[in-house]
Amino acid sequence: MGHEWLSLWSFLYGPLSIFLVGLYGLLTQKNLIKMAISINIMDYGVNLFIISLGYVPSAEAPIYTDAVKTYLPVFADPLPQALVLTAIVISVAVTAFILALTIKIHSQYGTTDLTKLGEMEL
């Protein structure tokens, strides 16, 4: 029972609070690069949460090896891991595109600050 709150923190509340930190940054920052950083941090939180859904106590990694000779029912769930693998690659693609847009905005208007960009006559 002593481990209950620790396990709740690491499997549910920790990933949720990392996601919320990213959300807070996305809402309060005005610099476009820092907003991209906040989006990446939200990604980390969601990925951690999805992987935590697939973790089984005292599990092995879902790979058959010589050590795991026969079928044991204590592998971790491979489905959330596959989904997160997809999500990480897509997040780096989106980040590359966001940063390219930021560089172009800077070379066009000379600033990456959202409030200054909003005051400008575009």
Add this chain to the structure above:
Amino acid sequence: MINPGLSSLFIFLVFVASLLAVEAKKAFRAVLFMSLAGLLTAVIFVLWKAPDVAMTEAAIGAGFTTFLFLMALNRIRGKEK
């Protein structure tokens, strides 16, 4: 059961690193703290028995994303001089 204690410690470290990344005044420091958070996330994936995802996160999420951010900062700063 060593796993809940260790992974909760690393999750706390990721939480602190992401908080520092969001609150940092300089963009360069924010990028470095975000990279640190990504590497610690990869450690947590190893603890939770997802080695493939940990490799992806360490190579793509922490390495390549940091390169993209640093190059973007470099190009933006080079213009402002």
Add this chain to the structure above:
Amino acid sequence: MKKVIALLLFLGLLFFLGTGLEQGLKLGDRNTLAGKAGEAYLKRTVNSADPSASPSQVEYGSETDIEENAANTLTAVVVGYRSFDTLGEVTVLFLAATGVMALFFASGKKKRLALAKPNFILSVSSGFLLPLIILFGAYVFTHGHLTPGGGFQGGTIIAAAVLLLYMAGNAYKAPATGLKVLEGFSGAGYLLIGLAGLLLTGFFLNNFLPSGKMGALFSAGVIPVVYILIGLKVSAELSGIVSDYMGED
């Protein structure tokens, strides 16, 4: 004052999301695989009549001709059972790389960014390190069905080798046409393998090669071929993104 409001909002959202999600989820100690899709993926009984029932023994090193015969179950899910999903993912990556290229080279000038004078140690040791890094990347994506790793990780490692070349000397520039040709051929190869599966077995991206013995390098049918193609495609795309970011406009 703003910080206090932000903190209160943070705690409130955390409370609502946490207590709402805590009820229905089986987390940590309460988690079992029973009845989940992952169990059928691990037992390789997805295509049988009753996926949850048969307690089949999957034995490493001796098992032949079970479905998606890859030792790494995650690879079996990513490029076996959910290969169509991965095709979409590769398309998203291709679109992002095309978008970055279109944004940076709209003006048409292609010169590379001159960095500060490279470190002597870096420029000498890059000659030794480069073949090793490329070999390691190729190892990671050819053994994706046996060990942790695969096309995406290996492709990124090879892109890191290209980045090392850019860092090591101011003269290097990635061959843009060659990268584009490699990317196009590997992407088209992925689609052609899918169409061959449709032609030979009746399902898109289905396995049509012999499965072999679990744990051997030449096993798992079409999975290593697809992962090698994905590795080449990802390495070409990420190297293209690197050379776009290092280009001067």
